[in-house]
Amino acid sequence: MRKGDLDASLISSYEYATAPENYLIHKDFCLASTGYVNSVLLISKKDVENLDGAKIGLTTSSATSINLLKIILREFYGFSNEFNRVPFNDDFEVSLKTNDAVLIIGDEALKFIDNGTYKVYDIGNLWTEKTGYPVVFAIIAINTQSAKTYKNELAAVFEKFNESYEIFKARPEEIADFARLNSTLSINFMEYFYNLKYNFTNEFKEGLNYYFRMLYKCGLIHKAENLRFY
Numbered sequence: 001m002r003k004g005d006l007d008a009s010l011i012s013s014y015e016y017a018t019a020p021e022n023y024l025i026h027k028d029f030c031l032a033s034t035g036y037v038n039s040v041l042l043i044s045k046k047d048v049e050n051l052d053g054a055k056i057g058l059t060t061s062s063a064t065s066i067n068l069l070k071i072i073l074r075e076f077y078g079f080s081n082e083f084n085r086v087p088f089n090d091d092f093e094v095s096l097k098t099n100d101a102v103l104i105i106g107d108e109a110l111k112f113i114d115n116g117t118y119k120v121y122d123i124g125n126l127w128t129e130k131t132g133y134p135v136v137f138a139i140i141a142i143n144t145q146s147a148k149t150y151k152n153e154l155a156a157v158f159e160k161f162n163e164s165y166e167i168f169k170a171r172p173e174e175i176a177d178f179a180r181l182n183s184t185l186s187i188n189f190m191e192y193f194y195n196l197k198y199n200f201t202n203e204f205k206e207g208l209n210y211y212f213r214m215l216y217k218c219g220l221i222h223k224a225e226n227l228r229f230y
Contacts (some may be wrong), residue, residue, distance in 0.1 A: 007146035014063040024230035026140035030200040034134040037124030041109040044101035044119040052079040054100035057086040076130040133207040
């Protein structure tokens with residue numbers, strides 16, 4: 001997306017904040033949650049209240065979630081932490097040998113079974129508890145040049161998005177059953193889909209603006225950007 005090789009794509013909210021001049025945001029769709037999301041977990045040897053000065057392992061798989069965690073630890077607990085990159089495909093228990101806690105994301109988080117060995121924190125829920133705002137993990141971005149050049153093509157794509165969303169709202173059980181039969185994950189897909197939100201409401205837009213302000217306050221971006229919509 002930054003190089004201009006794609007006309008439109010789902011990108012992390014953090015990516016937009018770092019290069020907003022490259023993108024416009026689709027006004028109708030996002031990937032968000034209010035409270036539990038289940039696919040972004042902090043697995044810790046200690047209670048979160050005892051992580052001041054701790055080493056935190058981070059994968060490179062979600063820039064938005066990584067920075068949510070950095071903001072939470074700094075602003076809401078007053079902690080100073082050492083953050084270490086860990087290989088994406090490393091088992092979290094391997095990463096915990098050299099870190100006090102590890103952020104796991106996506107399938108790794110969904111496959112995690114809590115047997116009581118570790119302290120487990122859902123970052124989506126922790127963020128909402130601390131801030132009162134939802135999390136917008138990703139937005140649909142349109143390349144600023146493509147927005148001028150390919151209006152008809154983009155309109156056709158987003159019409160299909162609308163159709164897909166309407167089908168999802170009308171037939172969630174059928175879609176959850178299809179996901180269950182075609183996935184290696186042993187999870188409750190209805191619950192997982194229910195926790196994710198896709199309609200870019202004013203509440204989520206306010207939450208995204210708040211996230212950008214906190215990124216700027218913590219020195220994680222150069223300035224808090226306004227949302228520029230397509």
